[in-house]
Amino acid sequence: KAGVTQTPRYLIKTRGQQVTLSCSPISGHRSVSWYQQTPGQGLQFLFEYFSETQRNKGNFPGRFSGRQFSNSRSEMNVSTLELGDSALYLCASRGTGRDTQYFGPGTRLTVL
Amino acid sequence: GENVEQHPSTLSVQEGDSAVIKCTYSDSASNYFPWYKQELGKRPQLIIDIRSNVGEKKDQRIAVTLNKTAKHFSLHITETQPEDSAVYFCAGGGNTGTASKLTFGTGTRLQVTL
Numbered sequence: 001k002a003g004v005t006q007t008p009r010y011l012i013k014t015r016g017q018q019v020t021l022s023c024s025p026i027s028g029h030r031s032v033s034w035y036q037q038t039p040g041q042g043l044q045f046l047f048e049y050f051s052e053t054q055r056n057k058g059n060f061p062g063r064f065s066g067r068q069f070s071n072s073r074s075e076m077n078v079s080t081l082e083l084g085d086s087a088l089y090l091c092a093s094r095g096t097g098r099d100t101q102y103f104g105p106g107t108r109l110t111v112l
Numbered sequence: 113g114e115n116v117e118q119h120p121s122t123l124s125v126q127e128g129d130s131a132v133i134k135c136t137y138s139d140s141a142s143n144y145f146p147w148y149k150q151e152l153g154k155r156p157q158l159i160i161d162i163r164s165n166v167g168e169k170k171d172q173r174i175a176v177t178l179n180k181t182a183k184h185f186s187l188h189i190t191e192t193q194p195e196d197s198a199v200y201f202c203a204g205g206g207n208t209g210t211a212s213k214l215t216f217g218t219g220t221r222l223q224v225t226l
Binding site for chain 1: 146148154155158161163201206207211212214215216217218219
């Protein structure tokens with residue numbers, strides 16, 4: 001099976017702009033979780049989607065949002081970008097009822 | 113919510129020695145504890161995991177132990193090799209079938225020297 005894929009791999013934006021990141025899970029996986037990874041804060045949970053519904057949410061401001069499509073692909077959006085949003089954004093997919101999360105390669109977002 | 117603390121933040125060992133990384137968690141409802149290895153510029157990869165109904169699990173040179181009473185779990189790597197150099201993350205959480213959430217520790221940078 002193909003692994004989790006994320007696009008784009010790199011993004012450079014300026015403050016105030018918005019950005020949309022995409023994640024395609026492993027075939028058959030219906031759960032997609034998003035994480036923000038920074039050197040100072042480590043891996044922080046953003047939200048999880050299962051069958052197009054958000055099931056869990058981390059402690060991030062409302063500028064961070066997401067959605068999931070019927071084919072389980074997921075997107076996350078960050079509006080009004082701030083310098084502190086510069087990070088590696090990772091998504092992970094999980095099989096239904098399974099614990100193991102498989103990570104994608106990440107999208108490196110730089111906000112100037 | 114869950115809080116996972118991980119120590120040490122950096123660890124340097126000589127090739128062939130053992131390495132131990134420790135994590136504590138706060139939520140007694142957590143029942144799943146994975147360990148991920150992340151090499152520079154790469155995605156986190158699961159190396160071993162343990163569920164709360166098991167006290168110890170081993171896979172070749174890697175083992176994980178879990179003490180539910182004390183709410184801590186540890187990763188043990190024996191006979192370390194240079195390719196073990198990476199950042200290791202522990203995590204705690206669980207899933208209800210349709211929902212899951214993992215809380216990660218802050219990572220341990222392991223350096224295996226020749």
